[in-house]
Amino acid sequence: MTRASSRRPGPPTRTERGIPEATVARLPVYLRALTALSDSGIATASSEDLATAAGVNSAKLRKDLSYLGSYGTRGVGYDVEYLRYQIAREIGVTQDWAVVIVGIGNLGHALANYSGFGTRGFRIVALLDADPALVGERIGDMEVRDFAELEHIVETDRVSIGVITTPAGPAQEVCDRLVAAGVTSILNFAPVVLSVPDGVDIRKVDLSIELQILAYHEQRKSGEVALPQVPELPATNGLAPDLPAVGGGVSA
Amino acid sequence: MTRASSRRPGPPTRTERGIPEATVARLPVYLRALTALSDSGIATASSEDLATAAGVNSAKLRKDLSYLGSYGTRGVGYDVEYLRYQIAREIGVTQDWAVVIVGIGNLGHALANYSGFGTRGFRIVALLDADPALVGERIGDMEVRDFAELEHIVETDRVSIGVITTPAGPAQEVCDRLVAAGVTSILNFAPVVLSVPDGVDIRKVDLSIELQILAYHEQRKSGEVALPQVPELPATNGLAPDLPAVGGGVSA
DNA sequence: CCGATTTTGTTCTCACGTTCACAAGCTCCT
DNA sequence: AGGAGCTTGTGAACGTGAGAACAAAATCGG
Incomplete structure (x- = not known):
C-alpha cells in the first residue's frame, strides 16, 4: 500500500485528513453495524453498543470515530443515521x-x-x-x-x-x-x-493464505505440548537430501 | 484472534515458540515464492531474491525467517528446497x-x-x-x-x-x-x-469491505485538493433531517 | 593460511496501533 | 437551578511491527 502522506510531527490535527490505515479498514465494519442497527429501528447507540455490534473494543471505536470528527453526543451516544451517513461519505460510498x-x-x-x-x-x-x-x-x-x-x-x-x-x-x-x-x-x-x-x-x-494461517494456529492447538521437533541443520552446506513434497502455490 | 501466549519480558528466545502474528501472515507468501523459485529450477536464493519474489523488504524477510530458526548460510543465501520444507512444516501444511x-x-x-x-x-x-x-x-x-x-x-x-x-x-x-x-x-x-x-x-x-477500503483511497486521489466539505454538526441534538440512503450491509 | 567479499542474523530506533483512564460535556431528575 | 449519572473524546502508557545498520559467519581467490 503506497499511501505516504506528508505528516509533520505535531499532534494529528483532525482537520488535515490523515486517517490511520487500521482505522480505514474498520470503517466499513462500523458502517455495516450501523446499517444493521438502523434496520432494527434503533435510532441512537452508545459506543459500547456499536463496538459490540462491530466486534471491537469500545475505546478503539471511539478513537476511530474521533478521526472523522466529533459526531457523538456526550451522555447520549451516536445518532445512528447521522453517523452512518458521515462514515459512508468519508469512505466514499455515497458516490458510485x-x-x-x-x-x-x-x-x-x-x-x-x-x-x-x-x-x-x-x-x-x-x-x-x-x-x-x-x-x-x-x-x-x-x-x-x-x-x-x-x-x-x-x-x-x-x-x-x-x-x-x-x-x-x-x-x-x-x-x-x-x-x-x-x-x-x-x-x-x-x-x-x-x-x-x-x-x-x-x-x-x-x-490459501487464509487457510494456511488457520492451519498454523490449529497446529499449535493440537500439539500444544509436544511439537514436531525441528531437525538439526544439516552439516555444513545444508542441502536437504530428500524432503516430502510440499506446495505453497496454487494453480487455479 | 485469541492467541495469548504467556510470554515473559526477556528477549524472545527463538526456541519458545512465539512467532509474531504479522510474520505468520507472511509465511505463506514466502512459501509460495519458494515454490515458484523451485519450479524455475533455482536451488539457492538470497534474502534479497526472496524478498523481491514475495514483495517485501529483505530486512523484514530475514527477521521473519529468523523466528523459525537459522536456516540460511551467511555469504550464500537460503537453500530453496530446505527452507521451503521448514516453512511448510512450521505452518503445518506438511500434514493434511x-x-x-x-x-x-x-x-x-x-x-x-x-x-x-x-x-x-x-x-x-x-x-x-x-x-x-x-x-x-x-x-x-x-x-x-x-x-x-x-x-x-x-x-x-x-x-x-x-x-x-x-x-x-x-x-x-x-x-x-x-x-x-x-x-x-x-x-x-x-x-x-x-x-x-x-x-x-x-x-x-x-x-465489500475490501472494495470500500479501495474506494476510500480512490476518493482521496480524485479529489486530492478539494474534498467534499464536512457539513457542520446539526444544532444541539444532532438528528439528521434527511440523508441520502447509504448501505454498508450485504444481503447476499 | 589470510584477507576480501558476500550475505545472514540481530540489535537498535522509530512509527504505528491498542488500551486504559479520566476530564469535559450533555441530559435528566429533584 | 443544581447535582447525579452517563457517555464521549482524548492524553498517556504500553505493546507490536518495520526498517536501517552492523557484526558475525561463510565462501573464495591468491
Whole structure:
C-alpha cells in the first residue's frame, strides 16, 4: 500500500485528513453495524453498543470515530443515521464506483452473480475474459465481453476499480493492462504478488493464505505440548537430501 | 484472534515458540515464492531474491525467517528446497487438514470447484447445505450433503477447519454448530461479525469491505485538493433531517 | 593460511496501533 | 437551578511491527 502522506510531527490535527490505515479498514465494519442497527429501528447507540455490534473494543471505536470528527453526543451516544451517513461519505460510498471484473472462471462467475457484491456504492460495468469460448455468455443481466475491450470500457464508464479473478499466470499482465487503461485501484484474487506503480492501490484476497494461517494456529492447538521437533541443520552446506513434497502455490 | 501466549519480558528466545502474528501472515507468501523459485529450477536464493519474489523488504524477510530458526548460510543465501520444507512444516501444511464448506451458493460453488483451493495440505471432505433442493447435487467429484450430517462428518473425518459461505443471516448459527461439532478454525465469507468462544480461531474474508477500503483511497486521489466539505454538526441534538440512503450491509 | 567479499542474523530506533483512564460535556431528575 | 449519572473524546502508557545498520559467519581467490 503506497499511501505516504506528508505528516509533520505535531499532534494529528483532525482537520488535515490523515486517517490511520487500521482505522480505514474498520470503517466499513462500523458502517455495516450501523446499517444493521438502523434496520432494527434503533435510532441512537452508545459506543459500547456499536463496538459490540462491530466486534471491537469500545475505546478503539471511539478513537476511530474521533478521526472523522466529533459526531457523538456526550451522555447520549451516536445518532445512528447521522453517523452512518458521515462514515459512508468519508469512505466514499455515497458516490458510485464503476467496477470491472477480469477473469470469468469459477470465482469471477460467483462474484458476478453475487448480489452482495453490488453493495450500494459499487456497480459492475463489465465482465471480461480473454477466452473466446466465454465471451458472449450471459451471467445475470450481464454479458461476458472480450478483454480487448478493456481500454474502451474503462474510458467510457470511468472505471476506477478492477477486480482480478484470473489464474496466477496472466494476472500480472492483466494488472498491467488495467493500470495502463487508467484503473487506479485493484482487488486481486489471483495467488501472486502483483507489482504496480506508485499511485495505484492494490489489495489482495487470498484463500490459501487464509487457510494456511488457520492451519498454523490449529497446529499449535493440537500439539500444544509436544511439537514436531525441528531437525538439526544439516552439516555444513545444508542441502536437504530428500524432503516430502510440499506446495505453497496454487494453480487455479 | 485469541492467541495469548504467556510470554515473559526477556528477549524472545527463538526456541519458545512465539512467532509474531504479522510474520505468520507472511509465511505463506514466502512459501509460495519458494515454490515458484523451485519450479524455475533455482536451488539457492538470497534474502534479497526472496524478498523481491514475495514483495517485501529483505530486512523484514530475514527477521521473519529468523523466528523459525537459522536456516540460511551467511555469504550464500537460503537453500530453496530446505527452507521451503521448514516453512511448510512450521505452518503445518506438511500434514493434511480436513475442511468442510457450509453454504453452497455461488461462492460455495466456486470454492468447491476451485482447484486452487486444494493446495496441498487441505482436503475438502464435505460440501454442506441446509437447502434440500441443493442436497445431492454433484460438484466435481463431490456431492452436496445435508447440513444435518455435520456432526457426523466432523467426527468421522477429524475436521478442524470450516468454511462458511452462507448468507449473513444463518452464518452465526452455522458457526455455532461448527464449533459445537468440534471445529476449531473457521474461515468466514459471510458479511457478519461472528462471535466464537476462546480457543476457536476465526478469519474473515469480506469482499465489500475490501472494495470500500479501495474506494476510500480512490476518493482521496480524485479529489486530492478539494474534498467534499464536512457539513457542520446539526444544532444541539444532532438528528439528521434527511440523508441520502447509504448501505454498508450485504444481503447476499 | 589470510584477507576480501558476500550475505545472514540481530540489535537498535522509530512509527504505528491498542488500551486504559479520566476530564469535559450533555441530559435528566429533584 | 443544581447535582447525579452517563457517555464521549482524548492524553498517556504500553505493546507490536518495520526498517536501517552492523557484526558475525561463510565462501573464495591468491
